[in-house]
Amino acid sequence: MRFTTTSMALALAGSTMLAGTAHAELTGDLKIFLDTSNPAPRATMEKMIGDFGALHPGLTIETTVIDREAYKTQIRNFLTADSPDVATWYAANRMTPYVSAGLFEDVSDLWAEPAIADNLASTKGAMTIDGKQWGVPYTYYQWGIYYRKDIYAELGLSEPTNFDEMKSNCQAIIDSGRACYTIGSKFLWTAGGWFDYLNMRTNGFDFHMDLAAGNVKWTDDRVRATFANWRELIDMGAFLENHQNYSWQEALPFMVNGEAAAYLMGNFAVAPLREAGLTDDQLDFYQFPAINPDVALAEDAPTDTFHIPANASNKEAAREFLRFAVSADVQTEINNGANLGQLPVNASASVDDDKFLNEGFEMLSSNSPGGVAQFFDRDYPAEMAAEAMQGLQEFMVIPDNLDDILNRLDKVQERVYK
Amino acid sequence: MSALDPAPESAKRSWYKRNEIAVTPWLFLAPAMLFFAFYVIWPIYQSIMISFYDWDGLGDATFVGMGNYVELMDDGAFEVSLWNNLKWLLFYLLAIPGGLFIALFLNQTVTGIRLYKSLFFFPFVISQVVVGLVFSWFYLPNEGLLNGVLALVGLGPINVLGDPTWATYGIIAAGLWPQTAYCMILYLTGLNAVDPEQIEAGRLDNAKGWKMLWYIIIPQLKPATFIAFVVTIIGALRSFDLISIMTNGGPFGQTRVLSFYMFEKALSEYGFRMGYGAAIAVVLFLIMLVFIAYFLWSMWKEEKGR
Numbered sequence: 001m002r003f004t005t006t007s008m009a010l011a012l013a014g015s016t017m018l019a020g021t022a023h024a025e026l027t028g029d030l031k032i033f034l035d036t037s038n039p040a041p042r043a044t045m046e047k048m049i050g051d052f053g054a055l056h057p058g059l060t061i062e063t064t065v066i067d068r069e070a071y072k073t074q075i076r077n078f079l080t081a082d083s084p085d086v087a088t089w090y091a092a093n094r095m096t097p098y099v100s101a102g103l104f105e106d107v108s109d110l111w112a113e114p115a116i117a118d119n120l121a122s123t124k125g126a127m128t129i130d131g132k133q134w135g136v137p138y139t140y141y142q143w144g145i146y147y148r149k150d151i152y153a154e155l156g157l158s159e160p161t162n163f164d165e166m167k168s169n170c171q172a173i174i175d176s177g178r179a180c181y182t183i184g185s186k187f188l189w190t191a192g193g194w195f196d197y198l199n200m201r202t203n204g205f206d207f208h209m210d211l212a213a214g215n216v217k218w219t220d221d222r223v224r225a226t227f228a229n230w231r232e233l234i235d236m237g238a239f240l241e242n243h244q245n246y247s248w249q250e251a252l253p254f255m256v257n258g259e260a261a262a263y264l265m266g267n268f269a270v271a272p273l274r275e276a277g278l279t280d281d282q283l284d285f286y287q288f289p290a291i292n293p294d295v296a297l298a299e300d301a302p303t304d305t306f307h308i309p310a311n312a313s314n315k316e317a318a319r320e321f322l323r324f325a326v327s328a329d330v331q332t333e334i335n336n337g338a339n340l341g342q343l344p345v346n347a348s349a350s351v352d353d354d355k356f357l358n359e360g361f362e363m364l365s366s367n368s369p370g371g372v373a374q375f376f377d378r379d380y381p382a383e384m385a386a387e388a389m390q391g392l393q394e395f396m397v398i399p400d401n402l403d404d405i406l407n408r409l410d411k412v413q414e415r416v417y418k
Numbered sequence: 419m420s421a422l423d424p425a426p427e428s429a430k431r432s433w434y435k436r437n438e439i440a441v442t443p444w445l446f447l448a449p450a451m452l453f454f455a456f457y458v459i460w461p462i463y464q465s466i467m468i469s470f471y472d473w474d475g476l477g478d479a480t481f482v483g484m485g486n487y488v489e490l491m492d493d494g495a496f497e498v499s500l501w502n503n504l505k506w507l508l509f510y511l512l513a514i515p516g517g518l519f520i521a522l523f524l525n526q527t528v529t530g531i532r533l534y535k536s537l538f539f540f541p542f543v544i545s546q547v548v549v550g551l552v553f554s555w556f557y558l559p560n561e562g563l564l565n566g567v568l569a570l571v572g573l574g575p576i577n578v579l580g581d582p583t584w585a586t587y588g589i590i591a592a593g594l595w596p597q598t599a600y601c602m603i604l605y606l607t608g609l610n611a612v613d614p615e616q617i618e619a620g621r622l623d624n625a626k627g628w629k630m631l632w633y634i635i636i637p638q639l640k641p642a643t644f645i646a647f648v649v650t651i652i653g654a655l656r657s658f659d660l661i662s663i664m665t666n667g668g669p670f671g672q673t674r675v676l677s678f679y680m681f682e683k684a685l686s687e688y689g690f691r692m693g694y695g696a697a698i699a700v701v702l703f704l705i706m707l708v709f710i711a712y713f714l715w716s717m718w719k720e721e722k723g724r
Contacts, residue, residue, distance in 0.1 A: 383689075
């Protein structure tokens with residue numbers, strides 16, 4: 001972990017200014033639960049909390065880091081039983097169960113403050129349920145196609161901008177004995193990413209969200225059109241074979257070894273790909289190409305968030321911590337390449353000088369007119385997402401089962417959205 | 419006169435002293451019974467109650483009567499889980515003859531038998547998670563050892579865990595490895611207790627080979643067989659870790675069993691249908707109850723026969 005002195009000074013200066021606006025000196029305990037269990041994010045968060053603690057010496061801060069997967073099930077217990085003051089979670093529909101059970105604190109007052117209202121406007125929608133805001137975002141990241149530039153160069157291909165180019169590129173890659181796209185669908189959500197993009201490119205963002213809201217049936221012809229496009233890719237052999245056996249990490253080596261040319265993934269895939277030995281000359285990024293020219297491009301960009309549980313005991317300190325975590329300098333610092341390596345949500349924060357972060361920031365801020373979705377399993381209600389992702393995996397393995405899958409999803413939809 | 423004396427004296431003694439013989443066993447049993455009631459009976463009752471509700475574990479529960487069970491009847495995933503449970507029950511029992519065979523083999527006096535024995539003990543000692551991982555690698559479609567061996571004899575690559583028709587059998591095979599070792603341990607102990615005089619008598623009557631095994635040895639191994647049966651049935655019904663590690667229930671849910679499906683519906687990342695999960699648990703409990711009743715009945719018969 002490397003911190004430049006200037007960025008530290010900046011972070012401190014920024015936060016002192018904020019602390020100046022706070023009412024009184026904060027005291028008592030502040031319990032923070034984090035799901036950032038991977039080493040780099042963990043260190044980043046602990047450093048940030050340390051900085052916050054240095055500003056508020058009267059506060060005793062206790063941080064608990066829980067394994068990311070375990071966190072997803074434990075959150076229900078600790079929100080009801082032994083509530084921390086601040087907890088990490090995810091935006092959009094993933095908040096719904098806790099918001100409707102009254103376990104998250106309404107933080108609309110924070111969003112009314114100009115520092116937050118002006119700078120975080122882009123994610124306000126994702127944090128809003130029933131017209132109120134329930135948390136603040138600390139990071140987000142783009143999704144898109146990461147590809148092997150050297151393989152594309154070898155085959156004389158360029159980044160595709162429409163579906164025909166995507167398919168003809170793919171054919172060339174298949175003819176060279178590789179798979180176009182690596183994917184590991186063992187844990188299902190990766191297939192959700194493909195559906196997100198294919199559906200948003202075929203039918204547009206609004207339609208995609210209508211489907212998420214249960215207003216469109218899965219057997220609708222427009223959804224079928226999405227699957228027809230997907231099937232073209234499957235039938236030509238675009239995807240890595242036996243992908244149902246691999247997790248997303250286990251699918252990485254195929255790209256590193258050059259057995260597959262590209263990967264539709266979130267920006268978090270860059271770090272392991274670089275660690276595996278791919279240089280920035282070999283690795284590049286492009287936006288998922290247009291399929292239907294009539295729909296505006298929309299992107300997936302999942303947002304990770306901080307929340308105050310309704311049963312928190314030190315809500316004043318928790319609010320101060322949220323203000324600190326979303327401030328421009330802190331966002332710049334924690335999202336830089338040496339730390340989270342993701343995009344800051346605060347509009348006044350600056351993006352670290354990293355090729356992929358720059359491209360992603362550029363894409364999300366100027367080339368995503370259709371809108372920004374969270375991700376399949378965050379936009380769709382949990383139960384719908386679980387059933388649907390299983391169906392998507394089944395479709396990718398046995399495309400002929402499509403009718404059966406869609407009928408099943410209609411049935412689940414009727415139950416979930418009643 | 420003297421015959422009347424004890425009566426007033428016993429009235430003076432405390433209630434406990436008078437009923438000591440009847441009460442003491444129950445006092446010793448009480449802690450176990452309390453724990454059993456609290457950790458087994460009460461949760462069973464709770465599961466049954468919750469299965470009549472629609473509840474996400476956080477908000478209010480709505481009473482739906484038999485609704486969850488009606489939904490189960492029409493649930494394709496439940497049907498798959500039930501069939502898979504049946505496959506587990508049937509094929510897991512292979513561990514018993516397998517364990518017996520290996521135990522007989524290891525019961526010989528050969529140089530280095532201790533080494534072989536410990537090698538066979540090995541799978542029982544390592545964790546199910548490790549077994550699952552090792553077998554996942556073994557089955558890998560391209561790099562796996564299995565397909566390497568199959569290629570040597572000219573058979574095409576098969577993707578055991580990715581193919582819905584094979585995946586469950588693949589996992590059961592992985593589970594059989596430690597389970598066979600366990601049954602083997604039980605039989606090794608049983609073989610120690612085989613009466614040499616009966617074998618001698620059998621020899622005199624010209625019994626050898628299969629006949630010796632079937633008529634002389636196996637009847638004496640009945641207690642070991644019974645325990646192996648109980649443990650294997652319970653192991654088959656509660657199979658969970660291997661499925662979770664090797665396929666996570668996939669491909670597309672085709673390797674689920676009831677316990678895994680219950681976990682998915684009630685406790686996993688996208689689950690939290692507590693009522694529905696409880697209904698699955700109740701079904702699993704009823705299946706177990708059949709076996710538990712059978713075990714209790716045979717133990718009772720054994721006691722009575724003595």
